[in-house]
Amino acid sequence: MNIMKTMRKDIIFQPKGFLFSAVEAAIKKPGRKDLALIFSEIESVISGMFTTNNIKAAPVKLDMKRIKSGKGQAIIINSGNANACTGRQGLMDAMEMAEMTANALGIKTGMVYVCSTGVIGTLLPMERIRPKIKELADNLGKNSINDVATAIMTTDTFPKVVSKRIRIDSKTVTISAICKGAGMICPNMATMLCFIVTDANIDKSALDNALKKAVQRSFNRITIDGDMSTNDTVLIMANGLAGNALIEKNSKEFDRFANALSDITYELGRMIVKDGEGATKLVEIEVKNARNEEDAEKGAFAIANSMLVKTAIYGNDANWGRIMAALGYSGIAIKEEKIDIFLNGLKIVNCGMGMGKDKQANKRLKGKELKIVVDLHLGRYAAKVLTCDLTEDYVKINAEYRT
Amino acid sequence: MNIMKTMRKDIIFQPKGFLFSAVEAAIKKPGRKDLALIFSEIESVISGMFTTNNIKAAPVKLDMKRIKSGKGQAIIINSGNANACTGRQGLMDAMEMAEMTANALGIKTGMVYVCSTGVIGTLLPMERIRPKIKELADNLGKNSINDVATAIMTTDTFPKVVSKRIRIDSKTVTISAICKGAGMICPNMATMLCFIVTDANIDKSALDNALKKAVQRSFNRITIDGDMSTNDTVLIMANGLAGNALIEKNSKEFDRFANALSDITYELGRMIVKDGEGATKLVEIEVKNARNEEDAEKGAFAIANSMLVKTAIYGNDANWGRIMAALGYSGIAIKEEKIDIFLNGLKIVNCGMGMGKDKQANKRLKGKELKIVVDLHLGRYAAKVLTCDLTEDYVKINAEYRT
Secondary structure (H helix, E strand, C coil): CCHHHHCCCCCCCCCCCEEEEEECCCCCCCCCCCEEEEEEEEEEEEEEEECCCCCCCHHHHHHHHHHHHCEEEEEEEEEEECCCCCHHHHHHHHHHHHHHHHHHHCCCHHHEEEEEEEECCCCCCHHHHHHHHHHHHHCCCCECHHHHHHHCCCCCCCCEEEEEEEEECCEEEEEEEEEECCCCCCCCCCCCEEEEEECCCECHHHHHHHHHHHHHCCHHHECCCCCCCCCCEEEEEECCCCCCCCECCCCHHHHHHHHHHHHHHHHHHHHHHHCCCCCCCEEEEEEEEECCHHHHHHHHHHHHHCHHHHHHHHCCCCCHHHHHHHHHHCCCCCCHHHCEEEECCEEEEECCEECCCHHHHHHHCCCCEEEEEEECCCCCEEEEEEEECCCHHHHHHHCCCCC | CCHHHHCCCCCCCCCCCEEEEEECCCCCCCCCCCEEEEEEEEEEEEEEEECCCCCCCHHHHHHHHHHHHCEEEEEEEEEEECCCCCHHHHHHHHHHHHHHHHHHHCCCHHHEEEEEEEECCCCCCHHHHHHHHHHHHHCCCCECHHHHHHHCCCCCCCCEEEEEEEEECCEEEEEEEEEECCCCCCCCCCCCEEEEEECCCECHHHHHHHHHHHHHCCHHHECCCCCCCCCCEEEEEECCCCCCCCECCCCHHHHHHHHHHHHHHHHHHHHHHHCCCCCCCEEEEEEEEECCHHHHHHHHHHHHHCHHHHHHHHCCCCCHHHHHHHHHHCCCCCCHHHCEEEECCEEEEECCEECCCHHHHHHHCCCCEEEEEEECCCCCEEEEEEEECCCHHHHHHHCCCCC
8 A cells, every 4th residue: 555655635625615535335346435525605696517428327327417407416436446337226326325315315316427437338326325215315514535545546556636725806716626546547537537526606607618628738738548437527616605705717816726626636646647557757737838738639649658668667667768669659740850859858859860878867767756858849839648557556456357 | 579470481482583591790799690681683663662650760761752653673682780769871771772782783883772771860870781682692692582571670570571472464474572561550551661572574553553552452441559660661672584474563463463562562561460469469450340441440559559449459349339429539430329349259338338249258358369340321431540559568568678
């Protein structure tokens, strides 16, 4: 267990009017909390972003419909089972979870959102979930947001929680967020669940906008294995209990809120990559001076997803040829003779050719964090992507049934 | 060494008028032959296909210019160094290799093609290559095509040679081919060199056409790690010494020749995947009844390149949820509720849902070869892709410098 080593020691602020609860339902196996509830004492404004995978889990389908109302009050989450590829029964199970939760809380069913994460293709053990929902509602307030963060973990090795306080017209506004990551992480928020709660008083379209921006530069710029999941969901609930004047788009207050939200999701994104399955290194890849932002992003992702680059980094091998090859097949505009590459600030490629500094560079690879900068010298656009190395442990974790 | 276990025992036919040679030049390290020559006694018609990576090795750039003449007589190949990302000096080295070879053989420089494979970003050790070129020419005829196949190996564990004889207007026409593969194998022939020699008398545009077809359904439909190299080259020389009447397009003779060539490249493609770095299983993935061939191919590649699918296969884990997820993010047209999936003939997914046959399916995964069929029930197009599993050994091989 490296939970204690890597868990953040920051104080976690709790926004007003939110309560949390987590119980054990033995969904995959007994011995851990795997069913959790987030509840706002009053109806909240809600925004969400969902997987772009064409195969969507049942709860994702449900939430995508529900979120059109713009309102929400509770989120029930289970780990251990994704409720994906489960057909009509899966959808009925998700709806039943929402309905039972609404009844236990005395709120409307449409106010309850459902999220699941875990194995695909197995029906939820509803017989074990049903009897626990009352307990979940009764426990509200007895648990903290950290307990929910722990309950939603799958192959994560530590819970991920970040919070921030900002002042908006002399009121204290709190934003707190949790997420889970680990495997199947790739652009577009793959196998990731993220729940953000805030007591900010904010207009629905401003909230949508702030969330979209935050996700674009954080969760959509991380990759572990290039696989995108069926269940990715980011939900943010804002209940307005901070008492600030309504935040609307195109205002200083909006910018302050949106920046704080972006900082939070960026930090959560870093935590997810740090905790990538089997990962030993956190790697930031920046492609700069590209012809346009799309090229910069595509180039950075090609490098970040290259199995050969990822294994070289694991091997402390400054094999920049693999970086060049990935850039080459990414399909973006490049001029080989203009490319410079830097490893943690050390220039190792100049005008497309090695500088004979491989031994020095190999040493720089031995740290836990690595920054690769590729300068294309073609334009003025840049993009950064976070990834991790590829290790034997990644294979072991994902080939767990090997006999 | 598992060379003896896996090497094909077939008789290798040699086409008329071709001579082979291989010597030791200690390009990367001493103790093995790493410089080879293929020579036709008379000028040949030549066709080629090259990497689509925007970063191309120096010899690739040279050959792409040279092949416009449509003629060739010799190919010099080195392993241990890719002569890629080596700037102007790299191009001069490739040209010098061609020129020295032409001089030693007494032919025109423009008739010599150069291929390199190995590490990117290091200049060729020309001081060790130069003195060996004369020896290479002198040895012609003392070595066989198998010796060339062995000399071009990098991380390959066995040489790859296939040959075939066909009758064309009562003449015997022989086609023999060798290739190397191993890492950086992905669509578009990544880090692969393939040399085909034939004594067929064939028209240049017919040869181009037959090669393109053969490569499209073989080397362009295999993937090991999704990485595409800077050096991929397929060259075919036809010297006409079989004495058959000229083969032209749109004839029965052309079809016979093209089919034989396709069989050869398909067989070589299988060998490359079987010999994928660290691979323990050969996996054929077929997506059928897609809306169009592009969708079928894209879907099959998404599954074949998924690290989660590849590790599950390694782990003998019939985790069809990972197959569904890969299909979902491939971006092709699908209807979840129409998808059927078969593992070695056993139906495990029916109408998008599991059939509870996971234990039976896990057993079927224990063999060395696996066939996954995905039926989309949307149209009538299909595509097959060959790949292998992802193992700890792949990571070890590619993180070799780890200390």
